[in-house]
Amino acid sequence: MTAVRQDAWSPDDDIILAEVTLRHIREGSTQLAAFEEVGERIGRTSAACGFRWNSCVRKRYEDAIQIAKQHRQKRNYLKKQSSSVTAAPHVSSLSIVDEDSKSFKQDVISEESITIDGIIRFLRQWRGAYQELQRQVKLLEKDLLDRDEELSELRAENHRLNSEVTNAQTDYRTVNDDYKTLIQIMDRARRLAVLNEEDELKPRFKMDANGNLERIE
Known part of the structure; x- marks a missing residue:
């Protein structure tokens, strides 16, 4: 059959x-x-x-x-x-x-x-x-x-688009890495600013002639 x-x-x-x-x-x-x-x-x-x-x-x-x-x-x-x-x-x-x-x-x-x-x-x-x-x-x-001929043109177009996608992926990874680095720098700067503010707000004392502690403004 x-x-x-x-x-x-x-x-x-x-x-x-x-x-x-x-x-x-x-x-x-x-x-x-x-x-x-x-x-x-x-x-x-x-x-x-x-x-x-x-x-x-x-x-x-x-x-x-x-x-x-x-x-x-x-x-x-x-x-x-x-x-x-x-x-x-x-x-x-x-x-x-x-x-x-x-x-x-x-x-x-x-x-x-x-x-x-x-x-x-x-x-x-x-x-x-x-x-x-x-x-x-x-x-x-x-x-x-x-x-x-149409198939050859489509293959060439497909190759070009694949190249553009590869380049876009490379650019995305580069930008993403730069963004992460910038975030880390900003986080460090924020922590340093907080530490500096704490140091400035921390009270200071000195001892007077009688042996008592006296706060320094």
């Missing part, structure tokens, strides 16, 4: 989905068979592939779809033409019986010409489908380059 993946569709997944689906259309197969094949190749369910095709990918390949349908019609036409060529010996025998071999040869040549024209048109249409796929690939490659 194919596992269901929850990650986003990549450009390569979309290309695989488009190529397989267009091939099934050209060969006269069903889109359901195409979705099942794609699901097995990229590890998704056929329902997920069908939803992706109808909701997103199909819109980008409208021209290629029409070409694929024309290829399918041409394929059926060529099969019918091959059947007609296979039946030609019966016509030949009838022509010989009717002694009209010249007319028969002209009919055979006409059938061969039509078949060759059909093959030429088929190849031209195939070339058109191939060119369309090439165009889609170039667009995807351009989009990938744009995303790479």
